[in-house]
Amino acid sequence: MTVKEPMSALVKNPQGAPRKNTIIEARNVDVFYGKFQALKDINITMEENSVTAFIGPSGCGKSTFLRCFNRMNDYIDEFSIKGEVLIDNKKVYWKNVAVEELRKEVGMVFQKPNPFPKSIFDNVAYGLKIQGINDKTFVEERVVKSLKDVALWDEVKDEMKKSALALSGGQQQRLCIARTLAVKPKIILMDEPTSALDPISTAKIEELMFELKKEYTIVIVTHNMQQAGRISDKTAFFYMGDLVEYGDTKQIFTNPKKERTQNYITGRFG
Amino acid sequence: MKFSEKIIVALLKFAASITIITTIGIIMVLLFETINFFKEVSFWEFITDKEWTPLFAQKHFGILPLVTGTLLTTLIAIMVALPVGLTIAVYLNMYAPKGFRKTVKPLLEVLAAIPTVVYGFFALSVVTPFLQSIYPDLAGFNALSAGIVMGIMIIPFVSSLSEDALYAVPKTLKEASFGMGSTRFQTSFKVMVPAASSGIIVSIILAISRAIGETMIVAIAAGQQPRFGFDPTVPIETITAYIVQVSMGDVPHGTLEYRTIFAAGITLFAFTFVLNSVSFWIKKRYQEKYD
DSSP: OOOOSOGGGGSSSOSSSOOOOEEEEEEEEEEEETTEEEEEEEEEEEETTOEEEEEOSTTSSHHHHHTTTTTGGGGSTTEEEEEEEEETTEETTOTTOOHHHHHHHEEEEOSSOOOOSSBHHHHHHHHHHHTTOOOHHHHHHHHHHHHHHTTOHHHHTTOTTSBGGGSOHHHHHHHHHHHHHTTOOSEEEEESTTTTSOHHHHHHHHHHHHHHTTTSEEEEEOSOHHHHHHHOSEEEEEETTEEEEEEEHHHHHHSOSSHHHHHHHTTSOO | OOHHHHHHHHHHHHHHHHHHHHHHHHHHHHHHHHHHHHHHSOHHHHHHOSOBOTTSSSOOBOOHHHHHHHHHHHHHHHHHHHHHHHHHHHIIIIISOHHHHHHHHHHHHHGGGSOHHHHHHHIIIIIHHHHHHHOTTOOSSOHHHHHHHHHHHHHHHHHHHHHHHHHTSOHHHHHHHHHTTOOHHHIIIIIIHHHTHHHHHHHHHHHHHHHHHOOHHHHHHTOSOOOOSOOTTSOOOOHHHHHHHHHHTTOOTTSHHHHHHHHHHHHHHHHHHHHHHHHHHHHHHHOOOOO
């Protein structure tokens, strides 16, 4: 089992600076849970191959917004949305959208590592299997490549048949990222992916994100201000359902335009 | 400790010990009578002879015909209850609206509350004539309709306990599967059912255990002819039905004929005891540990 293509071959626009295209766009998005309005008139665009961080106090709507991109809110009773969410210029909430297809394009990593109670191999191969891909060599190569991409391969290569639940929390989370990568999505949504992990595992995953953004667009929700500062290109600050401020991470953290942002990032509230 | 508290503790201990003493008492009686039985009949004959005719002039004491009768009706029952029960469990857990699940689950459990004599009569007077209209050679008493109706009776065992097992699977696994782009069907059968498999297996074993011990349905609808083999269209006799037959009949107490029911009873007890132990062991051993 070898990987044929080196990572660099897969980077889009290898010559010169990559041209940035808008891949995610929200227009006048309102979200309601019953009568409660969780998001108010959100407008935002995100570029390809960038890392965008959503920050803000608990209950500000950032996770809700993240879950609008792959429609994981569909399972919540009384959820309703107005406005448009566009991925690759396609309407996410259009009634004829095949949600399953959408989620193959927009992968998700959750707060708590949630590997399936299956072997390490079967976990990573899961997305391919449900798409009906049974070509053994292809699946094996993809599994190995995904595990290498998340720097887990060296740790698990001799025990691919072992249950994923036997791995440590940090390893499990990297496995969950590998599972998402295996189906080659365009976008990876991360909902506080390191909040349940120790500092070393967290550092590994942050390091990973630098590599991943060469191939993928990443949107991450985080409560960790330093993390947002370290890993993201752009930062969006949410407060009580409003998108208060959105801009280059450097600018948000050094020279915020709004006082509320200033107060939050300096730890005066939240 | 206060005197009144001592009385309370003593009362609680007494209440708890009643069940244990009863169990021990039953096992003792079973063992005692069975030992007496085996003084007259060889154990080898008991487990190898293919005829069971203790009430006839030409006596044979082979338990096998009763065992195959029991296994046959149980097998048919499980073949009905497992697919139906599991489908119901998956439907209630993965597809049905929350309110629907809350109303339907207790309603299903009502199936288990119907007196088994009603089921037996239903098998004999409804299911058998119906099956005869399709397959005219079916005997009036047969293992097939008794097994099918017994399967209907144990559906709630499978569906309710399996649904509990599915419900106990962490929500995060469901999210992970949906997040990967799985359909509901794929999530149900590739993630949820395997993750709940230990609980589902336990529910099946308990249902089997219930089917093996079931008496009234088979006594009414399956016949009273001990027959070695697995033909579902002819009258058979199960262990339980034989015990009923002798208990209700005019066999004098203390005779060898009378003791056969204890030998049959202990065989039945061995079956259900093993099954319950296995399910207990699986529950402890294979419960997936999620934090």
